[in-house]
Amino acid sequence: xxxxxxxxxxxxxxxxxxxxxxxxxxxxxxxxxxxPQLHWISIVVLLVAGCLVIAGQPAQAVTAFGGMFxxxxxxxxxxxxxxxxxxxxxxxxxxxxxxxKLLIGEFYTLMIFAVIGIxxxxxxxxxxxxxxxxxxLSLSSYALVALNRDAKLPSEAAIKYFVLGALASGMLLYGxxxxxxxxxxxxxxxxxxxxLHHVMAYTTAPKLLLFGLVFMLVxxxxxxxxxxxxxxxxxxYQGAPTPVTTFIASGxxxxxxxxxxxxLDAGMGDLSHQWQLMLAVLAVASLAIGNLVAIVQTNLKxxxxxxxxxxxxxxxxxxxxxxxxxxxxxxxxxxxxxxMSVAAFGxxxxxxxxxxxxxxxxxxxxxxxxxxxxxxxMLLAMFSLAGVPPLFGFWAKVLVLEAAIHADMLWxxxxxxxxxIIGLYYYLHVIKVMYFDKPAEGSVLxxxxxxxxxxxxxxxxxxLLALGLYWGPLLGWCRRAFGL
Amino acid sequence: xxxxxxxLLIWLxxxxxxxxxxAGSARPNTARWLALIVAVLTLAASLLxxxxxxxxxxxxxxxxxxxxxxxxxxxxxxxxDGISVALIVMTTFVGILVIVGAWEVIQDRPHQYMAxxxxxxxxxxxxxxxxxxxxxxALFEAILIxxxxxxxxxxxxxxxYATLKFFIYTFFGSVFMLIALLYLYQxxxxxxxxTLAALPLTMKEQTWIFFAFLxxxxxxxxxxxxxxxxxxxxxxxxxxxxxxxxxxxxxxxxYGMLRFILPITPDAxxxxxxxxxxxxxxxxxxxxxxxxxxxxxxxxxAYSSVAHMGFVTLGIFIAFMLVRxxxxxxxxxxxxxxxxxxxxxHGFVSGAMFTCIGVLxxxxxxxxxxxxxxxINVMPWFGFFYVLFAMANSGLPGTSxxxxxxxxxxxxxxxxxxxxxxxxxxxxxxxxxxxxxVKRVLWGDITNPHVADMKEINGxxxxxxxxxxxxxxxxxxxxxxxxxxxxxxxxxLVQQLAIHKI
Numbered sequence: 001x002x003x004x005x006x007x008x009x010x011x012x013x014x015x016x017x018x019x020x021x022x023x024x025x026x027x028x029x030x031x032x033x034x035x036p037q038l039h040w041i042s043i044v045v046l047l048v049a050g051c052l053v054i055a056g057q058p059a060q061a062v063t064a065f066g067g068m069f070x071x072x073x074x075x076x077x078x079x080x081x082x083x084x085x086x087x088x089x090x091x092x093x094x095x096x097x098x099x100x101k102l103l104i105g106e107f108y109t110l111m112i113f114a115v116i117g118i119x120x121x122x123x124x125x126x127x128x129x130x131x132x133x134x135x136x137l138s139l140s141s142y143a144l145v146a147l148n149r150d151a152k153l154p155s156e157a158a159i160k161y162f163v164l165g166a167l168a169s170g171m172l173l174y175g176x177x178x179x180x181x182x183x184x185x186x187x188x189x190x191x192x193x194x195x196l197h198h199v200m201a202y203t204t205a206p207k208l209l210l211f212g213l214v215f216m217l218v219x220x221x222x223x224x225x226x227x228x229x230x231x232x233x234x235x236x237y238q239g240a241p242t243p244v245t246t247f248i249a250s251g252x253x254x255x256x257x258x259x260x261x262x263x264l265d266a267g268m269g270d271l272s273h274q275w276q277l278m279l280a281v282l283a284v285a286s287l288a289i290g291n292l293v294a295i296v297q298t299n300l301k302x303x304x305x306x307x308x309x310x311x312x313x314x315x316x317x318x319x320x321x322x323x324x325x326x327x328x329x330x331x332x333x334x335x336x337x338x339x340m341s342v343a344a345f346g347x348x349x350x351x352x353x354x355x356x357x358x359x360x361x362x363x364x365x366x367x368x369x370x371x372x373x374x375x376x377x378m379l380l381a382m383f384s385l386a387g388v389p390p391l392f393g394f395w396a397k398v399l400v401l402e403a404a405i406h407a408d409m410l411w412x413x414x415x416x417x418x419x420x421i422i423g424l425y426y427y428l429h430v431i432k433v434m435y436f437d438k439p440a441e442g443s444v445l446x447x448x449x450x451x452x453x454x455x456x457x458x459x460x461x462x463x464l465l466a467l468g469l470y471w472g473p474l475l476g477w478c479r480r481a482f483g484l
Numbered sequence: 485x486x487x488x489x490x491x492l493l494i495w496l497x498x499x500x501x502x503x504x505x506x507a508g509s510a511r512p513n514t515a516r517w518l519a520l521i522v523a524v525l526t527l528a529a530s531l532l533x534x535x536x537x538x539x540x541x542x543x544x545x546x547x548x549x550x551x552x553x554x555x556x557x558x559x560x561x562x563x564x565d566g567i568s569v570a571l572i573v574m575t576t577f578v579g580i581l582v583i584v585g586a587w588e589v590i591q592d593r594p595h596q597y598m599a600x601x602x603x604x605x606x607x608x609x610x611x612x613x614x615x616x617x618x619x620x621x622a623l624f625e626a627i628l629i630x631x632x633x634x635x636x637x638x639x640x641x642x643x644x645y646a647t648l649k650f651f652i653y654t655f656f657g658s659v660f661m662l663i664a665l666l667y668l669y670q671x672x673x674x675x676x677x678x679t680l681a682a683l684p685l686t687m688k689e690q691t692w693i694f695f696a697f698l699x700x701x702x703x704x705x706x707x708x709x710x711x712x713x714x715x716x717x718x719x720x721x722x723x724x725x726x727x728x729x730x731x732x733x734x735x736x737x738x739y740g741m742l743r744f745i746l747p748i749t750p751d752a753x754x755x756x757x758x759x760x761x762x763x764x765x766x767x768x769x770x771x772x773x774x775x776x777x778x779x780x781x782x783x784x785x786a787y788s789s790v791a792h793m794g795f796v797t798l799g800i801f802i803a804f805m806l807v808r809x810x811x812x813x814x815x816x817x818x819x820x821x822x823x824x825x826x827x828x829x830h831g832f833v834s835g836a837m838f839t840c841i842g843v844l845x846x847x848x849x850x851x852x853x854x855x856x857x858x859x860i861n862v863m864p865w866f867g868f869f870y871v872l873f874a875m876a877n878s879g880l881p882g883t884s885x886x887x888x889x890x891x892x893x894x895x896x897x898x899x900x901x902x903x904x905x906x907x908x909x910x911x912x913x914x915x916x917x918x919x920x921x922v923k924r925v926l927w928g929d930i931t932n933p934h935v936a937d938m939k940e941i942n943g944x945x946x947x948x949x950x951x952x953x954x955x956x957x958x959x960x961x962x963x964x965x966x967x968x969x970x971x972x973x974x975x976x977l978v979q980q981l982a983i984h985k986i
Contacts, residue, residue, distance in 0.1 A: 368596075368637075372596075388626070388628065388629060389625045390623075390626050398662065398666070401663065401666055402666045402669065402670075405663070405666050405667060406670060410663070413663055414663060417659035417660065417662065417663060420659060421655055421659060424651070424652055428632070431632075432644055435636055436643065436647075470552075471553065472552060472554050475553060476554060476555050479555050484555070
């Protein structure tokens with residue numbers, strides 16, 4: 001029987017589920033005039049959830065429901081940033097959704113369900129919770145991608161995402177079953193991540209365990225979007241409505257990091273010398289494919305999709321270091337990536353208008369002349385993504401490189417910086433288009449007049465500079481979360 | 485306030501760039517005046533620094549240090565020695581001149597131009613006084629952003645190619661330095677440059693780290709064979725961009741060598757001194773010949789910059805050779821001193837040369853030497869300055885160009901007369917390409933009818949050229965204050981050369 005304490009530990013999640021259900025009902029009874037109010041209500045719901053997470057922060061890790069759910073500082077930090085970036089996505093999305101007549105209840109409820117999925121995933125203490133959270137997040141995301149159901153491209157993207165996602169889920173589940181089986185050979189079978197930690201020590205079927213690990217890594221690689229499991233990323237990023245892309249590129253990546261950390265460290269920590277090299281291979285492949293293919297893209301969303309793949313390569317450098325230092329660096333990287341990508345997509349959302357998606361790189365031509373402030377915000381996002389100091393993204397790269405060197409993988413760090421140089425080109429290209437090119441004939445690129453959007457986007461992009469100048473506290477939190 | 489003088493010097497121009505930017509394109513004159521005021525205040529602060537610094541005491545002075553990133557032990561720590569002070573004063577001096585120089589020339593978005601210049605100035609000052617390696621690196625890289633924008637927006641026809649090449653080339657070099665710094669951090673647990681200097685390292689480690697540093701700084705200097713970004717960047721950059729690039733930014737490379745290669749990898753540095761000396765001589769001799777055949781004035785001066793910077797690297801590494809092979813610290817000190825003087829002098833001379841070319845370009849919109857000829861007939865005052873700077877560029881005694889080169893040649897002679905022989909080639913080649921440039925541009929009859937319409941330099945241009953001329957002559961006739969300013973710091977550097985770290 002769940003005790004009251006269990007429910008208290010999971011209070012933010014329970015609250016969000018209740019709120020999402022209420023929103024769903026309210027949406028059914030609202031008149032079309034009232035419906036836009038859902039926007040503000042949803043943002044408030046998310047912010048309250050954030051407050052609940054912070055207010056109920058336990059002094060040390062606590063578990064609920066017999067270890068199914070873990071509430072520790074790692075989960076808390078990831079949840080706060082996932083809730084925050086999702087709220088930002090909603091702010092940025094509003095004018096865009098109004099233009100597309102998509103400001104409907106489904107968008108908000110699905111977003112909130114996806115966030116609940118993220119929160120479960122990063123707090124998972126059991127293979128079942130991992131799967132539950134992952135499916136909740138993924139199914140909501142598939143539906144979100146197909147939100148604009150009459151358009152061709154989003155439907156195609158959604159189907160691609162769904163088919164490949166189902167395949168990856170299957171792989172993950174298959175791996176989990178092997179791990180479960182291995183844990184039963186020579187001991188009591190267990191789905192609990194904490195007890196799986198020591199399976200290697202006693203199991204009579206170590207090969208089965210390793211096979212299970214490999215299949216689980218496929219699932220993780222898919223969720224992160226690491227090469228060679230990256231096939232869905234470009235199509236989904238390009239095809240999905242931009243607000244949904246923004247969400248997949250931010251909150252979803254935090255979840256993917258949380259999932260990787262739970263499964264690999266909590267569950268398979270004893271096998272770290274096995275998966276370290278596998279992750280290193282994934283990292284090199286992601287860096288190479290992401291950075292090289294991004295160079296030739298002409299569609300901004302697609303370019304950012306390949307840039308995501310390369311960024312997941314950097315994140316993997318930290319994970320591959322397999323130690324608290326590396327995890328802290330990887331978490332810092334995930335947070336920085338979420339903030340940067342939200343800012344970059346935010347600019348696209350701010351510039352898009354009815355019948356003009358602003359998703360080709362050439363659409364940004366001469367932005368510095370028509371809208372210098374937006375150009376400056378995009379410049380901050382691009383330099384940050386490229387990893388040029390003093391912006392936030394640079395320090396995130398430094399941290400993962402340091403983690404790799406610390407773990408005696410100097411070669412991996414060298415590969416990382418070499419691809420940083422190659423990657424530099426396509427970010428600079430965007431800046432070149434905005435600053436050095438003349439605006440196209442009759443171009444009227446202007447940010448939307450939505451005040452909240454403008455203010456929040458400015459704060460978001462300027463935070464990349466501010467956190468670049470003073471990133472100590474954030475690093476301190478990340479390190480403390482891993483007991484450093 | 486006075487114990488935060490260095491912070492003030494960095495942040496005044498950086499923060500000053502914000503109101504300049506906010507003035508917007510609608511009020512260009514407000515932006516210009518604001519930028520000038522900020523630049524003048526920065527110069528005033530740097531003169532205060534000159535007064536506060538005690539040259540004889542040596543060591544790092546006026547230090548400030550705050551814990552920046554607690555969990556990594558990174559400090560925001562600044563301090564200066566005589567070399568930094570000289571470079572900072574030169575930076576602020578050139579900073580004003582580029583803003584005055586761009587006054588009416590930049591008509592397209594002047595507020596952004598001025599703001600980028602100020603930002604660049606502040607970051608460069610930061611590089612010259614950072615004593616934490618990570619802070620140094622961040623500033624070292626951050627310089628690229630404003631320069632990228634400056635060349636890209638206000639540059640010539642091939643500006644996009646040039647600025648991308650510039651950015652990616654220099655970024656390429658520095659990432660390896662980042663790896664080296666992170667490796668050192670693993671060993672030492674700190675980024676404090678003084679601690680890193682005392683860290684014992686095996687020869688193998690030193691060799692790798694040495695090359696990581698060398699590639700970062702050699703690209704910045706630039707040394708042969710990684711100099712190819714410089715002619716492109718110079719040719720396409722707006723005049724002010726070229727001036728800052730040549731006068732200050734190249735010095736970041738040699739300054740980095742003094743701060744990193746010299747103290748952290750002295751043994752590898754001594755072991756590979758022959759390599760750097762060889763490359764420096766190639767720069768002096770071969771690039772001198774390359775300059776001779778240029779048909780574009782800016783390219784010619786760009787190549788002459790590479791040749792002159794070759795003297796700086798020669799001076800630094802000849803000191804290695806003298807100390808380690810002969811134990812001759814006096815001569816080593818002379819060589820190092822010469823390199824430092826050459827750094828400052830080249831800052832003024834190349835800045836002045838690029839300003840002169842900018843003056844010509846504003847009138848005729850051509851950088852091709854063949855389009856000119858007989859300019860002296862219509863612009864006699866300009867001709868006077870041009871000849872003066874050309875003389876300084878070719879190292880005529882009495883100008884600043886002579887002092888540094890002479891000291892370096894003296895030092896190389898005691899190391900190896902052959903090195904001195906090749907180094908002394910510069911006096912011939914340098915004179916050849918500069919004087920031939922003057923001959924083709926200034927003297928002779930006016931062949932191009934447009935030259936006849938060129939107007940004499942106006943008050944603003946005269947001010948800039950007079951300021952440069954004053955600096956060039958002052959250093960040439962009476963280099964003693966500059967030498968005195970840097971003397972103790974240089975001798976401390978030379979003493980460090982003798983310390984084995986293995």
